[in-house]
Amino acid sequence: MKIRIAYIEEPPFYWTGPNHSATGADIELAEVVLRAAGATAIEYQLTSFEELLTGVQEGRWDMNVPIFATAERAKHVAFSIPVWTLGDGFVVHRGNPKALTSYETVAATSGARLGIIPGQIQFGSAKSAGVNDSQIVMFKHQPDAVAALLAGKIDAFAATAVGNRVIAGENKELEAVAHKIGKDGKAPVGAFSFNKSNYRLLQAVNEQLREYLGSADHRTRMAKYGIAQTEIDSIIEGKK
Template sequence: MKVRIAYIEEPPFYWTGPDGVPTGADLELADVVLRAIGVPDIEHHLTSFEELLPGVQQGRWDMNVPIFVTPERAELVTFSEPVWALGDGFLVARGNPKALTGYKAIAARGDARLGVVGGTIQIDAAKSSGAADSQIVLFNDQPSAVAALLSGKVDAYAATAVGNRELAAANKELEALAHEKGPDGRVPVGAFSFNQGNHDLVQSVNRQLRAYLGTADHRARMARYGIEAGEIDGVVASPGVTLDMNVERKK
């Protein structure tokens, strides 16, 4: 049995290492889970964010690396049990010259430009906070957005706080700022996604995720990539947490 998994370039979750081998926290999680359910052959497919859902729908691969769960996405694919709960943050030039502390700060400053990857939940989050379309600059991938930030074409890059921490650690010209939780206190969750007809694989993966998430081995592996306890506890601390409780939050 072979499972094909698609990923994009977005450290620390998934990326292509200098040796050409796909790596990252979520790819390691996928490897552990798939090996545990008896998959001997795992094939990785590098793609773009916008192709993740169409690709798995069309059968070009069998599963995607975790992305945020939304009601719209859940109509197109089947999501696994959630594997992390991650808040947003900004990546900005060191010193944060325009004092951009969150989406509302972008909206309040007409000359601020926010870089985001097309199709991500950060676009809706920015717009729902009042940012104008003209303030939002779309990019195909994370490297392009970070390059634009470094060149001054945008003033902030919106992504997960944990991902931005990784980027800031690798580039001293940048700093990462975590956003406060929303008024409801919820943090969006992410999960693997599958073709809606692939019931057997989904069920097998979910059984193993329920047994593995939150274990000492899982936490130690994630910690190596900078994923902290709070970013795991949001999906494992309460046995009653389900996707249905979380997809209501449209971000």
């Protein structure tokens, strides 16, 4: 059984390694789960975020790496059970000169410019907090946004707190600022996604995820990429 899975450039979850092969926390998770589900070959397809959902819908590949599972996205694809829960945050210049600690502070800061990847949940969060369209700068790929931040073209880049820690760790000029979790104490969850007609593969993946998530091997693999125990624990109770 050959499985084709699409990914994008977003460390530490998935990116293209120095040997030109897909690597990252969710790539390892996909490898373990798909092999256990009977896959004899796994092919990785690099794409853009905006192509993930349409690509799997059109059958260009069989599944996507985990992304945030939202009600809107669930209208178009079928999601697996959650594999992580992650809060948002910003990457800013070291010292955070404009004191940007939340979407609300961006909205309240005249001239503040926020970089976002189109289609990601950070756009909706920013708009809900009152960030104006004139303050938002869109980038197709994460590396482009980071380059713009380093060049001073934007003041902050919005992504997951985990991913931002990696970016800041690789750039001494930058630092990561995690957002506070909402009043309900819940953070958005991420999951693999599939064509809605591919029920068999979805069920096979879910079966293996229920067995594997939270195991010692799973925790060890995720820790290599900076994913904390708490970012795993919160989804373990919800496994069904």
